[in-house]
Amino acid sequence: VSAPHTDPHVDAPHEGWTPLPPREALGLAPSFVSGDPQGQRLRVAYFVRDEDAHVVGRVWFGPLAEGPPGHAHGGSIAAVLDELMGSAAWLAGHRVVAVKLDVEFKKAIRLGTTATFAARVTSSEGRKIVVTSEMFLPDGALAATGHGTFLVIDMERLLKGELSKG
Amino acid sequence: VSAPHTDPHVDAPHEGWTPLPPREALGLAPSFVSGDPQGQRLRVAYFVRDEDAHVVGRVWFGPLAEGPPGHAHGGSIAAVLDELMGSAAWLAGHRVVAVKLDVEFKKAIRLGTTATFAARVTSSEGRKIVVTSEMFLPDGALAATGHGTFLVIDMERLLKGELSKG
Numbered sequence: 001v002s003a004p005h006t007d008p009h010v011d012a013p014h015e016g017w018t019p020l021p022p023r024e025a026l027g028l029a030p031s032f033v034s035g036d037p038q039g040q041r042l043r044v045a046y047f048v049r050d051e052d053a054h055v056v057g058r059v060w061f062g063p064l065a066e067g068p069p070g071h072a073h074g075g076s077i078a079a080v081l082d083e084l085m086g087s088a089a090w091l092a093g094h095r096v097v098a099v100k101l102d103v104e105f106k107k108a109i110r111l112g113t114t115a116t117f118a119a120r121v122t123s124s125e126g127r128k129i130v131v132t133s134e135m136f137l138p139d140g141a142l143a144a145t146g147h148g149t150f151l152v153i154d155m156e157r158l159l160k161g162e163l164s165k166g
Numbered sequence: 167v168s169a170p171h172t173d174p175h176v177d178a179p180h181e182g183w184t185p186l187p188p189r190e191a192l193g194l195a196p197s198f199v200s201g202d203p204q205g206q207r208l209r210v211a212y213f214v215r216d217e218d219a220h221v222v223g224r225v226w227f228g229p230l231a232e233g234p235p236g237h238a239h240g241g242s243i244a245a246v247l248d249e250l251m252g253s254a255a256w257l258a259g260h261r262v263v264a265v266k267l268d269v270e271f272k273k274a275i276r277l278g279t280t281a282t283f284a285a286r287v288t289s290s291e292g293r294k295i296v297v298t299s300e301m302f303l304p305d306g307a308l309a310a311t312g313h314g315t316f317l318v319i320d321m322e323r324l325l326k327g328e329l330s331k332g
Contacts, residue, residue, distance in 0.1 A: 032207065032231045032239035041198065065198045067249070067263075068319075073198035074252070074264040075245025082241035083233070097233075098240040101269045108263070153234075 008060030008114045010045040011037075017047035017056060020087065033083040040064040042076060046087055049118070055088040056118040059135075061111055072109040077135065080117070081146030085131035088119040089150045094129045096150035107143045109135075115143060127152040174226030174280045176211040177203075183213035183222060186253065199249040206230045208242060212253055215284070221254040222284040225301075227277055238275040243301065246283070247312030251297035254285040255316045260295045262316035273309045275301075281309060293318040 011019070023031055030036070034044045040062040049056045059080050067073030082101050089096045109115060119133035133146040177185070189197055196202070200210045206228040215222045225246050233239030248267050255262045275281060285299035299312040 028235060029232050030230065031233060032242045035230060035232070064196065064201060066195050066201070067197060067252075069194060069321075073245065073249070074267060075241075075248035076198045078244040078248060078267055078269075079239065079241025082244060083239070086233075086240070097271070097274070099271050101240060101244055101267075101271070103244075103267045105263070105265050105267070 008043055008058070010043045010058040010060050010114060014047065016050045018050060020046040020048060020055065020057075020091070031083060033079050042080065044080060044083070046084070048091065052120070053091070054118050054120045055084060055091055056116070057084070058114055058116050060114045061109055063111055066111060068108065070111055072111060072113070074103070074105055077105065077109065077144050078103045078146070081119075081133050081135065081144065082148065084117055084119045085133050085146055085148035086150065088121055088131050088133070089129045089148075092121045092124070092129070094121075094124065094150065094152050095155055096129055097153050098148055099151050100147075100149035102147040104145045105143075106145065107137060107141055109137065109143050114138065119146075174209055174224070176209045176224040176226050176280060180213065182216045184216060186212040186214060186221065186223075186257070197249060199245050208246065210246060210249070212250070214257065218286070219257070220284050220286045221250060221257055222282065223250070224280055224282050226280045227275055229277055232277060234274065236277055238277060238279070240269070240271055243271065243275065243310050244269045244312070247285075247299050247301065247310065248314065250283055250285045251299050251312055251314035252316065254287055254297050254299070255295045255314075258287045258290070258295075260287075260290065260316065260318050261321055262295055263319050264314055265317050266313075266315035268313040270311045271309075272311065273303060273307055275303065275309050280304065285312075 041064040043060040046057040061072040065076040123130040135144040207230040209226040212223040227238040231242040295316040301310040
C-alpha cells in the first residue's frame with residue numbers, strides 16, 4: 001500500500017473563505033485533531049464561508065491515519081467531524097461540549113486524500129445545540145456525514161475539572 | 167491545566183484477560199488509534215476477556231489528546247470506540263469496515279486518565295454486524311457508550327482500493 005506524502009496545502013487560500021483563528025490564538029492547547037499540522041496523521045484547516053457563515057475547510061489524511069489497509073481510519077474521520085461541528089457551534093456563539101456524535105461512512109477515503117468539509121448549526125434550544133456536517137472526496141462524492149448534539153457548558157467549571165454532562 | 171505524563175501501563179497483565187495480537191502481527195500498518203503506543207496522545211491495549219470472549223482493554227488519554235481544556239477530545243474517545251468495536255467484529259470472525267458510528271459522551275475524561283472499555287457483537291445478519299461498547303472511568307463511572315454498524319467486505323477489493331460502502 002502506497003503512503004502518499006505530497007504536501008496537501010490544506011490551508012491554501014480559497015475564494016470566499018476566511019481562515020478561522022487557530023486554537024492557540026484563543027489560548028487553547030493543541031488539539032487531538034488539529035494539533036499536529038506538519039505531521040503524517042491529520043492536517044486540518046478551518047475557514048468561515050463568507051456567503052453563509054458555515055464552517056468549512058480541508059483535511060488531509062496522512063499515512064499515520066490508517067484504519068483499513070490504505071484507507072483513513074473511521075475514527076479519524078469521526079474525530080475531524082466532531083471538532084468541525086464543535087467549531088461551528090462555537091462560531092455561532094455557543095460554548096459547548098459534545099454529548100452525542102453520529103457519523104455515517106459513505107465512501108472509503110484513501111490515505112493521501114485531501115477531503116473538504118462543511119458544517120452548520122441546525123437547531124438551538126436552550127442549552128442544546130444540534131450541528132450537521134458533511135465530508136467530500138476531491139471528486140465531490142459524499143464520503144461521510146456527521147450529526148452532533150452539544151450542550152452549552154460553564155467554562156469556569158470545566159477549567160476546574162468539575163464538568164459533568166450526564 | 168496540568169498534563170500528566172505518568173506511565174499508564176495500559177498493557178499490564180490482568181487476571182482473566184488474554185492480550186489480542188497487535189495489528190503488526192496481522193501484517194497491518196500502525197493505526198490512527200493504536201499506532202503510537204509510546205506517544206503522548208493515546209496508548210491503547212486490547213485483550214480478550216476469557217469468561218465471555220468480549221474485547222476489553224485500557225486506553226490512556228495523554229496531553230496531546232486534548233479537546234476541551236484539560237479533557238480528552240470527543241473525537242479521541244470516538245476513535246478508540248470505533249477501533250474497539252471493529253476489533254470485536256473481527257475477533258468474532260467478520261472482516262468488516264464501519265458504516266455507522268454513534269457515540270454518547272456521558273462524563274468528561276480528564277487528560278492523564280487510564281479508562282477501561284469493553285465491546286461485544288450484539289447482532290449479525292447477512293453482511294451487517296452490530297457492535298456495542300462502553301468506556302469507564304477508573305472509579306467505574308460510565309464515561310461513554312458506542313454503537314457501531316459494520317459491513318462485511320471483500321478484503322481483496324479493499325486492498326486494490328476498490329472499496330465502496332455506499
